[in-house]
Amino acid sequence: MEQIKVTHNPSDDVLEEQGVFDWSIWTHEAADFPWMYAEQETCYFLDGRVTVIPEGGEAVEMGKGDLVTFPRGMECRWIIHEPVRKHYRFA
Secondary structure, three states: OOOEEEEEOOHHHHEEEEEOOEEEEEEEOOOEEEEEEEOOEEEEOOOOOOOEOOOOOOOOOOOEEEEEEOOOOEEEEEEEEEEEEEEEOOO
């Protein structure tokens, strides 16, 4: 099973190369909910702090300044500790 990939504080060059700031923005208040990725998602956190727990896997912490890729087909639990604002795109 593919893992969540987190890049902490990627360079501006990496963000520009991927076109991150042209992606849509998603926001959510503090919450705890299940989620399933029908497609691979890549996102860049502008604000917030989250723990994502893949089914059968280890908890992964992420938040402001992180570029994250979630694999297609992953089922998980999202725990939003601080309100999230992120750019995202589905592959």
